[in-house]
Amino acid sequence: MPGNIRSVSFAWMVLVYLLFCSRRASVGAAPICANAQAGCHVLSLANLFDRVIQHSARTHSISNDLHSEFEQYFLPSKNHIGRVSRNCHTSSILTPNGKDNAQRMAREELTEVILKLLVAWRDPLWHFHQNMAHHHDFNNFSSNKALEMSDMVHELRKGVEKVAEKMQVLGIISNTVSSLASPEASLPSDSAEWRLMKDYNLLSCFRRDSNKVQNYLKILKCRIVPEHGC
């Protein structure tokens, strides 16, 4: 599947980047790779941002498809937005709710918010996929999409972490972004809540959050490296 291949290639690229280009001597525009070999492909920050944004767009698109499918199959006539939104497990994460708020927010904060969101959704999506595989209500196509979505969120989180690292190297942001090694710590105390959510709620919530991630990443990119695509 193209999504799998893309995620795998993205991971491989990131791996190569980590393996060969991890030497960082000083803050500034120093070349990442120590030796200009064929395997060491230096990626600019803009390039990294583009890849990450594309990834997030793809994630959001899949979540949108799944949500409409779900709505079509199970809840055809009603608009449940009002009810569903209260039960998202990521509601406790403070996110900027508008363009102005997002633009006013500091880069480090914004990057942290993105990472928090992505971390928060890794496990729920994995379990969602498991549920879908076991439920025969969904066809295989939807089940594959759910799996792809789960993987993409996982890769997206890694990519954003790399972007954050690069930005820290280039001095664009300070080193206050925590590595978020332990994702469980970021979840709210009633982390078991998400297990109780209905699948539809989960999809709605994730659809919203993936849109947030996409928007935040785009705002970050156009603020830091506004060359092309803004």
Added chain:
Amino acid sequence: MPWCVDWLADTPLEPHITDCISRDQATFQCWWSPGNFHNLSSPGALRLFYIKKDSPASEWKECPEYVHSNQECFFDNAHTSIWIPYCMQLRSQNNITYYNEEDCFTVENIVRPDPPVSLNWTLLNISPSGLNYDVMVNWEAPPSADVGAGWMRIEYEIQYKAINTTKWEALEMQPQTQQTIFGLHIGKEYEVHIRCRMQAFTKFGEFSDSIFIQVTEYTFPLTLVLVFGIVGILLLGMLIVISQQHRLMMILLPPVPAPKIKGIDPELLKKGKLDELNLILSGGGMGGLPTYATNFYQDEPCVEFIEVAVEDADTGEKEDNQGSDTQKLLDLSQPVSQHMNIGFSNVVSFPDDDSGRASCYDPDLPDQDTLLLMATLLPGQPEVGKRAMAAERGARPLVHTQTEGPQTWVNTDFYAQVSNVMPTGGVVLSPGQQLRIQESTSGAEEETQKKEKEHTGGEDSEEDKEKELQFQLLVVDCEGGRYAAEGNAWQIGGPHSAPMPGEGYQTIFPQPAETTPAATAEGSQSPYILPDSPQSQFFARVADYTVVQEVDSQHSLLLNPPPRQSPPPCLPQHPLKALPAMPVGYITPDLLGNLSP
């Protein structure tokens, strides 16, 4: 909105929210309608309240900005939050609330971008068949959508149709601001419009204003082609005429032939530049007239000219030439003159130059005609010869005046002046320098071919001169055409050849003058060919003529008494007396004194 109207048709239509739209994902508007409750249509009768469910303790708030004329409520940036559910309700004056749970939304889901702007098209190409073409359509993102900040990511959809059809063709959605439409038909007019929406969302914005595309057939500009064709043909004709100008002139106005001498610039012949001419011909300039001198008439066809052959300074060679010339003269089978040629330019070279052709087109002339031709040519030359000789040799004016014409400037043997024509048909020529005893041939025809080789005035050996005069007497015997010739060689300061013993007369040949080292060679000595009489015995005895046998050291002539023989009374004019111009062989009065009897 469909979800708001249709299934409520049977119940009275209560006030409701008709639509909420955001155009830039930063602000939004909501419109309501009083429904069937017309008493609530007045402004202010219905009030709109909203709630932002961002926290459990949120409350209903009233519309921040009313636009009563539109029954619209406008939410600005401060009151707009994305990803947070909004719910709308209407309240009347008496606190009746009209609320529908379906009127809840999040702003990103109600975004309908404005239509793109600046839509235009350019022609990409036309198919080889000339029936179809492709256009490139381009536009700009709606200004209200903040694409630059990355806040909205928009994708576009182009739709087009032919004017007289109803079904629109939609192209694939894509986020670029340009797109190609393939396969439009020539001659048809097409209508194109565009709309956009947020990526991964479902609600499209309004369509833009339509633009119209039409490409007509390419009509072949026939008149233009005709005009250019005619102009081109005219130019070509002019080019041809200009390039072939000379040929046309030749055809229309053929050149007038004029006499020309091969190898000599016609300019010299024109205005009497005789000095240069003599210089050239005598070889002063370039050592003789080269046989292959610049051919001035190379281009002109069939130019008749006189070929002048220049002999070398080598007298020995000249001797041979003379001998051969003499042989040729006397030999009937031989051509008449070796040195007098009428050559042709631009004609294929004939095997022998002495063909005697008078012109380009006539066949070979008989020798008689050639002779006459040459006779006519000769008188034209004495003028040249006289003047040249006078300039060159003051010491021998008499001698050289005899040798007229080409003597001074041509070292030929065969030029002679016909002084008299005998009744028998023989021609009396001016005597040359030398008498050849062996040149005796018989034949009446030979009389007509008399030639006298003139004394070439030493043009080759002018430099080392001691003048040498040679005289010869020509006696024509009218008795039977016999004649005798005496050659008197009188050398200045030089020995002479001994007379031949045993003969009626003796001739002293000037040849020893050439061979003797002390003698200043005269240079050219033209053999003297005598006309032969039928019974010509070369050794006829001459009366009353004294042959100078030798010259002693005191420069006195020693004569041998010749056998006396009275010349016939009908002796024709003594050549010496007859000739107004003194021939070569005579004795000047000055020399008479030196003659010893």
